[in-house]
Amino acid sequence: GQQVMQIPQYQHVQEGEDFTTYCNSSTTLSNIQWYKQRPGGHPVFLIQLVKSGEVKKQKRLTFQFGEAKKNSSLHITATQTTDVGTYFCAGPMKTSYDKVIFGPGTSLSVIP
Amino acid sequence: NAGVTQTPKFQVLKTGQSMTLQCAQDMNHEYMSWYRQDPGMGLRLIHYSVGAGITDQGEVPNGYNVSRSTTEDFPLRLLSAAPSQTSVYFCASSPHRGAQPQHFGDGTRLSIL
Numbered sequence: 056g057q058q059v060m061q062i063p064q065y066q067h068v069q070e071g072e073d074f075t076t077y078c079n080s081s082t083t084l085s086n087i088q089w090y091k092q093r094p095g096g097h098p099v100f101l102i103q104l105v106k107s108g109e110v111k112k113q114k115r116l117t118f119q120f121g122e123a124k125k126n127s128s129l130h131i132t133a134t135q136t137t138d139v140g141t142y143f144c145a146g147p148m149k150t151s152y153d154k155v156i157f158g159p160g161t162s163l164s165v166i167p
Numbered sequence: 168n169a170g171v172t173q174t175p176k177f178q179v180l181k182t183g184q185s186m187t188l189q190c191a192q193d194m195n196h197e198y199m200s201w202y203r204q205d206p207g208m209g210l211r212l213i214h215y216s217v218g219a220g221i222t223d224q225g226e227v228p229n230g231y232n233v234s235r236s237t238t239e240d241f242p243l244r245l246l247s248a249a250p251s252q253t254s255v256y257f258c259a260s261s262p263h264r265g266a267q268p269q270h271f272g273d274g275t276r277l278s279i280l
Contacts (some may be wrong), residue, residue, distance in 0.1 A: 059209075082259070085254050086266075088170070088265070090269045096273075097208075097257055097271040097272060097273050097274050098206060098210065098257065098259075098268075099271070100267075100268070100270070100271075100272050103267065116233045143188075143209055143210070145210075146267070147265075147267065151223075152264075152265050153198070153215060153217055153223070153264050153265065153269060154212055154215065154225055155212055156208040156212070156226070157202075157209035157211070158209055159207055159208055159209040160209050
């Protein structure tokens with residue numbers, strides 16, 4: 056069946072270092088979303104990408120959607136302790152646009 | 168504006184018991200959905216609804232039931248709780264179908280003994 060994978064599973068960085076997480080789908084996605092979940096919290100919607108090759112920025116966060124619309128990345132420049140959490144990508148399932156499939160997430164730890 | 172409200176926040180059940188997890192949104196959103204989150208597995212879709220009176224199964228629907236009698240409410244029922252249903256449950260909403268979940272409730276942490 057359709058799968059969405061993310062790498063790495065865990066990442067520990069020193070505060071101020073950059074961080075990147077990658078999302079790969081087994082099928083093309085019509086769009087992709089990114090979410091952040093703080094420990095003990097609920098997922099928070101960050102952004103949606105729709106177009107092939109699209110790049111969007113939110114302050115220190117840069118999101119990219121691959122040309123083939125099968126992969127995406129989230130890059131954080133100069134991490135801060137407030138960036139700690141798990142980052143998930145998600146997209147609609149091929150079988151139904153109303154069903155969403157999430158990746159397993161990348162857990163980011165930032166060492167002060 | 169409360170957003171998405173889930174109750175209860177915590178619950179412990181015995182195997183075989185039934186219960187209903189409540190979810191309500193006050194944003195007049197068309198699309199609502201339920202997910203379970205287990206360690207290392209991300210969120211998995213249980214059931215979803217694209218409007219009042221319309222529900223459908225997600226990725227892991229077995230053992231769960233839903234209904235959508237109003238736009239605001241989308242309760243999730245566990246028919247006969249099993250230890251495998253121990254998880255964190257999130258309800259989410261979006262303005263319309265095809266828009267991926269944008270607002271999540273705080274979650275219900277459910278333990279089945």
